[in-house]
Amino acid sequence: MIGAGVVGCAIARRFALEGARVIVIEKAADILDGASKGNSGILHTGFDAPVGSLEQRCIAEGYREYLEIRERLDLPILKTGALVLAWSDEQAARLPALIDKAHANGVDDVEPLSAAEILAREPGLSDRVRGGFHVPREYVMDPWTAPYSYLLQAIENGASFLRRAEVLDGAFDGEAWTLETSRGPVKTGTVINAAGLYGDRVDQSLLKTTSYVIRPRKGQFVVFDKAASELLSAILLPVPTEATKGIVICKTSYGNVLVGPTAEEQDSRDDASVDGDTLAALRAHGIEMLPGLAAFDVTATYAGLRPATADKDYQINDDGARRYISVGGIRSTGLSAALGIAMHVFGLYTAFGLRHRPPSDLRWPRVSPISESQERAWSQPGNDGIVCHCELVTRREIEAALCGPLAAASLAALKRRTRVTMGRCQGFYCLGELAEITAGRFDTPLATAYDRRGYDRRT
Structure with missing residues (x-):
């Protein structure tokens, strides 16, 4: 298993719970050091995912399993719901099609709202809002504790974690892989590549080919002081475009208010820097929609990189002859979809004809809570x-x-x-x-x- 981002941690957990021997290889010193360290922390329903896509199926399955296991792992959610808001006549005209898409994706409890109904729910919003709809089962989650808990559960059920180990090369001899890493060779029967921003390069190194090319997309965020959380109750979502879900305003699991992300194409896979002009524009954008934010300080800023590709759907491909699965192109919905992706990948693995016996007594570790919704x-x-x-x-x-x-x-x-x-x-x-x-x-x-x-x- 290559990569210890949120998707890699979830896959390691699924395989360990199914009884497989798992080793997670991560080039950084810690988990979540790549794309997974910076995101908006939202548990999505997948209401706006491409209908019939692998992404939509994985989000739906990941959402379901997260709610199923969260109490056993003590994983928090804030049941905020979300409002999709139109700020122009053009955006308002697209709302019915988005509602139809939500229904087609099995999210059938969305509720259209007039501007007056929206302002009654969220009186802090600008009166420029033209209309929208309510998605009651969109929630805020803790984006760091969840993957940490996934990998910890994998380890407590037999998995191993090898950090500071960059995969440099590898070869398949017809029976097993030998991976050359910066900490020495690792022998494994199957390789699962969940290397995120470097997934295509790992494919190229090991398979000498790749079916996708990563196009890094930076998202910058501003974080307002905790007192600003009194200004809103729901996640505030824009009408999405073909290119991006747009800029979100929401509470965080840690008590602040977040505004972001941007969507900036770049060549660098490592540059997660922020810049003053963009941050100022984000702050102004947040204030334009939620005027009360003007009274509060921005106390933190950050940026995350999404491993986007030219394709809109996830790029999950398998090579049964070489016992290899590549998990690529997992963009902004990876946190919500991770558990569903793990289940899908395990299904591809069993199609290779491989079977295991799950542990008879699964362990369910609980980590120290850091969310404001928990007793700390x-x-x-x-x-x-x-x-x-x-x-x-x-x-x-x-x-x-x-x-x-x-x-x-x-x-x-x-x-x-x-x-x-x-x-x-x-x-x-x-x-x-x-x-x-x-x-x-x-x-x-x-x-x-x-x-x-x-x-x-x-x-």
Whole structure:
């Protein structure tokens, strides 16, 4: 299994639960270090997916399984619902076709709304809104805890995780693959390529051909202060276009308000930088739709890269003769579809004639909660004190995240486990204590990577 993004973590979980021996190979020091680290954190119904597409089927199955397992893994959702909003006559004219598409995709509880009905639900919206419809089962989810829990469950049910191991080459001898990695050879019966932004290059390296080409698409986001969450209750979605789902405004699982993403084509597969002009435009766009945002500060910004291709559908292909499955072109819906993609990939695998016996006693680990909808460690006794006061992260949580089979090996990884440095001060007050707690744990010590103000010395 190559790649430990959200899709790779979900696939590893499915195969481990089915009794397969799994090794996850990841070139980075942590999971979610590629495309999966930056997204909007929405559990989609797939109401606007291409009808009959593999994407739509995987979203529907992933949505169903997430709701089925979330309590056993203690995975949160905020039952916000979503409003698809038209801001022009042209957009309003497209609403009936979108509702028909939702019905064709099995999302039959959407409800058309007039502008007055929308404003009654969301009085903070600009009165420029022309109409829209309600999608009651679109929810906000925690985009980091879910994949972390998927891979942790895979490991607790027998999977292995090899980090800092870039796949360099490989060969199939008719019986098994030998993958050459930066940490030595790995032998495996089947290869599943879920390398995200580098999926086509991994195909080219191992198969000497690829059926798709990744075209990176950057999405920048601005995050408003937590107090802004009082301005809205639902996820606010634009009328999508052929190219993009458009800019969303929603609460996050961590209590903030998010505006984004943009959709910027670029050549680089690694450049997830943000720029001031784009961020200013995003902030202005959010204020135009939700005027009350003007009173609140932007406390964080980030960007994510989507592994888009020239095709609108997912690019999941199998080569039974060489026992190889490539999982590519998983764009913005990967978080929602991951569990469904995993089920689809396992079906392709069994079509190779391979069978396993599931474990008799499945383990269901529960990780420390970081969503605002859950009871967090700061409110419980024995938490060893708060380190990050902006996000109320305790020493006990930090030390727990530095241990175990998925121990955080960088500040970014620790942030995704606990929320440290995500608040208003962006680590200004807690980086010193974090450097002390994490001493000897990170590939690059905080004391050498950052100065006391939280600025990265390497840039």
